[in-house]
Amino acid sequence: MSKGFVQGCVLFFFFFIGIFLIEGAEKPTFSAASTDGRLLISLPRIISFDPHPSIAEFQGDIAYRGSRVTGSVEFLEKWETKGENPCLKEIGFKIKLLKNGAEFQNFEFPLKQLETKKIKKGGMLAESKSGDLGVNIVLDHSQVIGKTLTGISFTVNLFDFGTEETSQLEETSVPPVPSTTMASSSTLPSPQTVGNVLEFAFRFSRKADALPDKNASTKIMLYKQALSVVPSSETSKEAQDFIQETTDKIASLKRGLPSGPRSVVASAPVASTGYSEKHVPSVEVKNLYDSAKKLFAKNQEPEARDLLRKALEKDPLFYEGWVLLGKNAFSNRKYSKAGEAFEKAVSLRDDDSDSGLYYFKSAYYLGETEKGLEKLIGMVKRYPQSNSSKIALGEAYFQAANLPLCEEMCVSIIQNDPENVQAKKLLERAREKMR
Known part of the structure; x- marks a missing residue:
């Protein structure tokens, strides 16, 4: 073995060690x-x-x-x-x-x-x-x-x-993702008292209770979420007490007063405010809409949007037109315009979970996450039996990185519908990111 070869090996060895030490020094240790x-x-x-x-x-x-x-x-x-x-x-x-x-x-x-x-x-x-x-x-x-x-x-x-x-x-400090094992409200019965049917409602309520009143918008959002997961078929006294007390807390927060228990009065069911009847557009409006769709397919977007706006000017109640306009704006990252269009679509059909989710995404990209969540929470509250609305809200929680609430929404769906594939897949995604 030559002397030069040995020297070369030694130099290579120290070079390798030097690189290793440099890389090791760059790695953070916290x-x-x-x-x-x-x-x-x-x-x-x-x-x-x-x-x-x-x-x-x-x-x-x-x-x-x-x-x-x-x-x-x-x-x-x-x-x-x-x-x-x-x-x-x-x-x-x-x-x-x-x-x-x-x-x-x-x-x-x-x-x-x-x-x-x-x-x-x-x-x-x-x-x-x-x-x-x-x-x-x-x-x-x-x-x-x-x-x-x-x-x-x-x-x-x-x-x-x-x-x-x-x-x-x-x-009393609360991290952004509160634990679901937080102590229950002193004025409400525990979930064990009323069974699993109200378990998730109590979880949301306890999270809201733990937050200071200065975080009013977040508290209101969580209280509304709690109400949204109470089954409409649940008529027990405990459920009605919970609904009324939570409703009172929301009203108190909106008035800027400290939230607290008040006398219990049975609450009336929330009525749908959407445009429930099937709306039939005129032949002229339908032709404008169809022509716009054809132009969109040819990538002639400015001309297509012009026709679509004309159709909506003639018929502001034309739901399909608002959806198409919103999707085009969203695909072009015009999130403010997309949000306006999808908000109009949801006002016409307040059970449209797809438009509700698009509205949330538009609000999210504009930095208005809570505003988007409010829209979906309201939809779930109006239609507590609608899994599509709950899935949309779960997807919104996932995108907002509120993974525990996403998890709870999925679990609440699966409890009533064990074969719901969408809820299972979303739950799997949420838990994977929480590991």
């Missing part, structure tokens, strides 16, 4: 957050090439050192669109924490390249620590087509490493 830090709040998020809000707020206040803190996360993304599927090449984050409306802490993570081979479930996308506060961002799932990274889901976690005693505010 073990302290996992063992010593106290989790303050988490924010799950799903990102794909579809337009979506670039900033998300932590849901609920953060109890820290006797004060309530709010926070937001800005997502920095770099996409490559050369191939058939858009590829997420780089990602970064900006996290801001505010106390009494003033920024007091921030974490910035500049754009960092993502490599399909290296990113794995449970891996760290970013991490940092400043004083007593620390943050890590953990990958939950990656969507890969071929060798192209087309989307990811992750969770932003905020930790407290301090030892200072906090105030009682800490005991």
